[in-house]
Amino acid sequence: MKTEKHYDAVVIGAGAAGMAAACAVCERGLQVALVDREEHLGGILLQCIHNGFGLHHFKEELTGPEYAGRCIERVLSLPIDIYLETTVVDIAPEVESRTVHAYSGRHGVLEFHARAIVLAMGCRERNRGNIGIPGLRPSGILTAGLAQRLLNIDGYMPGKKVVIVGSGDIGLIMARRLTWTGARVRCVVEILPCPSGLTRNIVQCLQDFSIPLHLSHAVTRIRGTDRVEAVEISPLHNGVPRARKAFTVECDTLLLSVGLIPENELSRRAGIAISPDTNGAEVDHRLQTSVEGIFACGNVLHVHDLVDYVSEEAETCGGNVAAYIHHGRDTRATAPVEAGANLKYVLPNRCAPGETTRLLMRALAAHDRAKLVIQQQGAEVVRRALKHVRPAEMISCSLSERETAALRPDVPVQCTLET
Numbered sequence: 001m002k003t004e005k006h007y008d009a010v011v012i013g014a015g016a017a018g019m020a021a022a023c024a025v026c027e028r029g030l031q032v033a034l035v036d037r038e039e040h041l042g043g044i045l046l047q048c049i050h051n052g053f054g055l056h057h058f059k060e061e062l063t064g065p066e067y068a069g070r071c072i073e074r075v076l077s078l079p080i081d082i083y084l085e086t087t088v089v090d091i092a093p094e095v096e097s098r099t100v101h102a103y104s105g106r107h108g109v110l111e112f113h114a115r116a117i118v119l120a121m122g123c124r125e126r127n128r129g130n131i132g133i134p135g136l137r138p139s140g141i142l143t144a145g146l147a148q149r150l151l152n153i154d155g156y157m158p159g160k161k162v163v164i165v166g167s168g169d170i171g172l173i174m175a176r177r178l179t180w181t182g183a184r185v186r187c188v189v190e191i192l193p194c195p196s197g198l199t200r201n202i203v204q205c206l207q208d209f210s211i212p213l214h215l216s217h218a219v220t221r222i223r224g225t226d227r228v229e230a231v232e233i234s235p236l237h238n239g240v241p242r243a244r245k246a247f248t249v250e251c252d253t254l255l256l257s258v259g260l261i262p263e264n265e266l267s268r269r270a271g272i273a274i275s276p277d278t279n280g281a282e283v284d285h286r287l288q289t290s291v292e293g294i295f296a297c298g299n300v301l302h303v304h305d306l307v308d309y310v311s312e313e314a315e316t317c318g319g320n321v322a323a324y325i326h327h328g329r330d331t332r333a334t335a336p337v338e339a340g341a342n343l344k345y346v347l348p349n350r351c352a353p354g355e356t357t358r359l360l361m362r363a364l365a366a367h368d369r370a371k372l373v374i375q376q377q378g379a380e381v382v383r384r385a386l387k388h389v390r391p392a393e394m395i396s397c398s399l400s401e402r403e404t405a406a407l408r409p410d411v412p413v414q415c416t417l418e419t
């Protein structure tokens with residue numbers, strides 16, 4: 001039997017993004033449902049027991065569960081209806097009958113009817129299938145986030161002699177965590193010439209424990225039948241493995257930390273336009289997707305480096321959702337924002353003339369002393385000096401009302417990084 005529920009807004013995902021968005025909508029006097037497939041509120045933060053969270057948002061250094069705890073406290077202080085162990089399986093996006101379909105161990109089959117929907121489903125890890133390492137399929141190969149969950153939540157040690165593929169933050173954090181727990185982390189292997197993770201994590205998680213980092217190297221073979229026994233590692237020359245210089249490292253576990261992908265199956269099913277640069281939804285100046293009344297924030301929109309920015313973005317998104325419900329669609333003409341030289345992407349994909357706008361972007365490569373230049377039809381809007389630029393660290397640039405006042409609608413705004 002199906003139960004129908006009616007809300008002003010339904011928020012899908014109760015991580016940092018979903019919680020902040022739900023609170024922001026509710027605090028504006030609207031009825032909100034917050035839905036998550038897990039047993040607890042908090043999302044990925046609950047398994048991140050290291051510190052380093054909240055320096056911007058709470059002005060103090062917290063662990064993931066502490067950061068989540070503060071957000072949960074706020075959610076529980078508000079009249080938000082929470083649906084846990086409830087998985088959203090489909091979204092019917094039609095404006096007149098916008099519906100979220102969900103199945104729940106606690107609540108049965110649910111159909112939420114809402115005036116607005118917030119996508120806050122986070123992201124998932126790329127796995128072996130995404131990178132195609134040759135070799136057999138022994139046990140002992142798992143993603144770094146899964147290993148983190150096994151260790152920090154379920155209390156299982158994933159292995160004793162570990163090689164980590166990819167120098168993304170999750171892999172780095174796990175190198176330190178496994179070392180503390182008694183495992184021997186043999187090395188981290190990174191295909192790129194520079195690390196993918198934050199500099200502070202390279203120092204605190206690898207250098208402090210003398211864990212070797214092989215840049216411009218790849219794991220070219222996995223050995224072992226029942227369990228991983230060793231991996232073959234090759235240096236790369238112009239991206240091609242040099243077989244003659246390959247070496248073997250014995251290990252019983254291979255952790256993959258090779259990137260995150262926004263969790264957008266539901267978005268695609270709802271017909272939302274997805275950006276090939278972020279793998280997240282394309283959004284306008286209100287963080288509204290290409291489908292009216294459906295908004296997106298957090299890692300489902302683009303993979304963030306810091307949770308503080310997730311909370312900030314989601315807070316803004318919640319405010320926009322409330323404005324949409326109260327006043328309808330913002331139909332002002334806007335200008336498309338484009339990523340130019342040396343930038344992978346810029347968000348949001350549109351900005352409104354005369355409105356304060358925060359642009360978030362990622363560089364394609366590392367540079368020191370770069371200049372961020374934003375212009376429209378050759379007219380410079382902003383030029384900012386950046387001391388260090390790293391692909392792992394998001395670049396944030398706030399444009400004031402005055403700076404956006406002269407922007408012309410429908411004419412592309414170009415963001416480029418001069419190096």
Ligand SMILES: Cc1cc2nc3c(=O)[nH]c(=O)nc-3n(C[C@H](O)[C@H](O)[C@H](O)COP(=O)(O)OP(=O)(O)OC[C@H]3O[C@@H](n4cnc5c(N)ncnc54)[C@H](O)[C@@H]3O)c2cc1C
Nearest residue numbers: 013015016017036037043044052088121122298299306307
């Ligand atoms: C290992 C690791 C280390 C990190 N370290 C730091 C750090 O030191 N400092 C820092 O600032 N940030 C760090 N971060 C980043 C930060 O934790 C994340 O960016 C942030 O928590 C993401 O929040 P989110 O709400 O977008 O996604 P999530 O927390 O992933 O939440 C998404 C939620 O959506 C739910 N969901 C998904 N699909 C459905 C569905 N169909 N139906 C119902 N529910 C669904 C999921 O269950 C989940 O609870 C780290 C992240 C990781 C993974």
